[in-house]
Amino acid sequence: MQHGDLIIKADYLLTMEDDLTVIKNGAVAVKGKNIVKAGTSEEISKEYTSEKIIGGQGRVVFPGLVNTHTHAAMVYLRGIADDIPLQEWLEKHIWPVEGKFLTSEFVADAVELACLEMLKAGVTTYADMYFYEDTAGKKLEKIGMRGVLGAGVIDFPSMYAQSADDYFRSAENLINNWKGSELVTPCVAPHATYTCGPENYKRARELAEKYDIPIHTHLSETQWEVSEIQRRYGKTPVEYLDEIGILSERLFAAHCVWLTDKDIEILAKKRVGVAHCIESNLKLASGIAPVPKMLKAGVKVAFGTDGAASNNDLSILGEMSTAAKVHKAISEDPTVLNSKTALLMATRYGAEILGLGDKVGSLEQGKLADLVIANLEKPHLTPIYDIYSHITYCMRPSDIETVIVNGKIVVDAGRLTTMDEEEILNKARGWQEKIKGSSD
Ligand SMILES: [Zn+2]
Numbered sequence: 001m002q003h004g005d006l007i008i009k010a011d012y013l014l015t016m017e018d019d020l021t022v023i024k025n026g027a028v029a030v031k032g033k034n035i036v037k038a039g040t041s042e043e044i045s046k047e048y049t050s051e052k053i054i055g056g057q058g059r060v061v062f063p064g065l066v067n068t069h070t071h072a073a074m075v076y077l078r079g080i081a082d083d084i085p086l087q088e089w090l091e092k093h094i095w096p097v098e099g100k101f102l103t104s105e106f107v108a109d110a111v112e113l114a115c116l117e118m119l120k121a122g123v124t125t126y127a128d129m130y131f132y133e134d135t136a137g138k139k140l141e142k143i144g145m146r147g148v149l150g151a152g153v154i155d156f157p158s159m160y161a162q163s164a165d166d167y168f169r170s171a172e173n174l175i176n177n178w179k180g181s182e183l184v185t186p187c188v189a190p191h192a193t194y195t196c197g198p199e200n201y202k203r204a205r206e207l208a209e210k211y212d213i214p215i216h217t218h219l220s221e222t223q224w225e226v227s228e229i230q231r232r233y234g235k236t237p238v239e240y241l242d243e244i245g246i247l248s249e250r251l252f253a254a255h256c257v258w259l260t261d262k263d264i265e266i267l268a269k270k271r272v273g274v275a276h277c278i279e280s281n282l283k284l285a286s287g288i289a290p291v292p293k294m295l296k297a298g299v300k301v302a303f304g305t306d307g308a309a310s311n312n313d314l315s316i317l318g319e320m321s322t323a324a325k326v327h328k329a330i331s332e333d334p335t336v337l338n339s340k341t342a343l344l345m346a347t348r349y350g351a352e353i354l355g356l357g358d359k360v361g362s363l364e365q366g367k368l369a370d371l372v373i374a375n376l377e378k379p380h381l382t383p384i385y386d387i388y389s390h391i392t393y394c395m396r397p398s399d400i401e402t403v404i405v406n407g408k409i410v411v412d413a414g415r416l417t418t419m420d421e422e423e424i425l426n427k428a429r430g431w432q433e434k435i436k437g438s439s440d
Contacts, residue, residue, distance in 0.1 A: 002036075004029040004050040005407065008373060009041055010061040012387045015363040016347045020340050022387055028061060030369040033182070033407040038363045054402060054409075058377040060387055062343065063363055064124025064146075064370035064405065065316040066350025069216075069254040069275035069304025071130045072114035073107045076431050077309040086222055086284045094309060100438055101431075102159050107132040109427045111139045114314060116416055116424050119145055121315045121397030122372040124405045127252065127275070127304070127354050129189040129216050131160040133174050137184040144410040144418045146370065148354045149174065150189030150216040153200050164200055168207065175211045182406060185213065185356070192218035193229050193237040198244045205246055214355045215246070219253035222286045226258045238263035247272050252353040254304055256294070257287040264290065268298045273353025276345070278323045280306030291327055292336040302350035316346050320392050339392035373402040 006029075013026020015038050027044035029037045037044060055061060074094075081093035107130065118126055125146040128136065133149035140147045151171035153164070161167045175186040190196040190204045196217075208215045220226060220237045229237045238259065241247050247266065252273035259267070267274065276289050294301050303319040305311050320342040327337045351361025360370045376384065380394050403411035410418055 002048050004031050004036060004048040005052065006030040006369075006404075006409075007044060007048060007050045007053045008061055008371065008404075009053060009055045010059040010373065011057060011376065012060040013038065013363070014060065014062040014343065014387065016063050016344060017362050017364055020344070020388075026061065028363055028369070028371065030404070030407050033368050035363055035365060035367050035369050037365055055373045058375060059401070060374050060376055060391070061363070061371055062374075062391065063347040063361055064372055064403065065122045065346045066302060066354065066361065067118060067123045067126040067305055067314060067316050068252060068273070068302040068350050068353055069277055069306055070114070070126055070128055070314060071307035072126060072128050072136065072314075073110035073130050073132075074307030074309045075114045075117065075314070076106065076110040076428065076435065077307070078312050080309060080435070082283075082312070086286060087224060089284065089310070097435060097438075099159060101435060102131060104132045104135045106431070108135045108139060109431060111136045112143065112419065112424045113428045114308070115139065115143045115145045116419075116421060118314050119143070119403050119405075119411050119416060120400060120414065121317060122374070122400040122403060123314065123316050124370040124372070124403060125351065125354070125356065125360060126314075127187070127216060129191070129218075129254075131158070131170075133186070134170075134177055137174070137178050137181070137186075140183050141181075142418065143416070144183070144405050144408055146183050146356075146360065146405055148185040148187050148214060148216070148356070149178070150187040153188065153190045153204060154195045155197055155200060156195075164203070167200075168203055171204075171207060175207070175213060179211060179213070185354070186211075187214045187216050189216040192221070192225065193240060194225050201241065201244055201246050208250055213250075215251045217241075217246075217251065217253055219256055220258045220263070221255035221281070223258055236260055236263055238266055242266050242270065249273075250355070254306065255281065255286070255289065257281055257289045259290055259294075264294055264297045264299060267294065272299070274299055274301045275304035275353070276301050276323060277304045277306040277319070278326060279319055280310040282322070282326070283312075284310055288326060288330055291323065292331055292333075295341070300349050300353050302345050302353050315397050317391070317395050317397055320346050324392050339386070339388040342392040343388055369404055369407040371404050372400055374399045375401045
């Protein structure tokens with residue numbers, strides 16, 4: 001008999017390994033940070049004992065959800081300007097407020113709120129693109145969440161950096177500070193094809209190759225972007241990035257809404273990961289990404305919420321439900337993006353496009369213990385015929401009861417264990433007053 005630090009039991013265990021089998025009366029044994037075994041409760045109890053056994057009846061266990069594209073600190077701009085087009089939204093509302101308030105202190109406080117919201121909704125890993133990611137990294141360590149933190153790069157000066165050299169110096173600092181960290185993966189994030197010229201994209205690629213880290217960018221989000229890039233370079237945004245050598249397995253690109261069939265072929269061939277942000281795309285009326293077509297062509301697609309200013313929450317459960325329904329409606333085919341595919345995209349595919357596929361994304365021996373326990377004893381989750389269907393179409397963030405990251409319980413009985421929730425909310429209210437006061 002071996003000793004485990006923690007044993008998690010559940011009526012339904014979804015490991016999200018290749019066959020997507022549902023293990024009834026399942027259990028996961030955790031030792032330190034790692035999963036040492038996942039299987040039926042009977043199998044686990046033959047091999048492992050532990051003083052700490054959690055979960056149990058009326059529960060489902062699945063891998064922690066992965067948010068592959070957000071701007072976490074933008075939670076402080078949630079609902080600040082809604083119901084207007086992307087360009088106007090950015091230029092007249094988001095950028096002016098960021099110009100006034102975006103500091104390291106802003107990011108430090110805002111990231112706490114974003115992590116609190118995501119962890120309580122079962123998200124254990126997020127990929128970010130923003131500024132002051134070094135500050136975000138420190139918060140992730142404190143709060144106990146996993147992140148791929150992309151140091152933003154744009155062609156023009158901001159409060160954060162004055163020149164390209166400045167942006168890349170910050171990116172390199174981030175890499176040096178976090179390379180090898182257990183929770184934080186540094187990343188370089190040229191913002192988009194219309195805000196970064198070829199020089200900055202190439203510098204980002206060189207940096208990523210030098211340190212063997214991922215690259216993150218926005219790509220083909222709006223029709224405006226496609227026509228602007230056509231005007232500048234005579235190519236689609238995908239063709240343009242391909243020509244300058246940016247497309248590879250190292251890159252995960254957010255949106256990919258406006259794609260030609262040739263673009264999809266290129267993304268598949270170059271093994272670019274795609275962060276599908278359906279709710280942000282719907283809300284900003286950017287369009288709907290051809291996800292069923294991409295999946296069919298072999299492009300790996302996962303879910304992202306984008307920032308809370310254009311979503312307006314950071315719930316991956318919400319993205320799964322919305323995406324699964326919208327793609328059925330627009331393709332007039334109820335078989336596309338079924339509930340198993342939705343959970344696969346939200347877990348294993350998410351981890352894979354971030355370059356973390358060997359560490360998290362499924363519950364198997366040797367992987368890090370990032371997982372969630374949800375309570376099924378709720379009216380909207382009763383009765384149960386198909387557990388995948390319930391997670392995709394019925395489950396809400398408030399059904400998430402326990403969240404484990406790197407073997408540590410960070411949400412217990414629905415409450416964050418690592419920081420004071422009230423304090424985080426109070427700080428957010430303080431910033432709300434400052435930001436509101438500035439525009440009155
Ligand atoms: Zn974005």
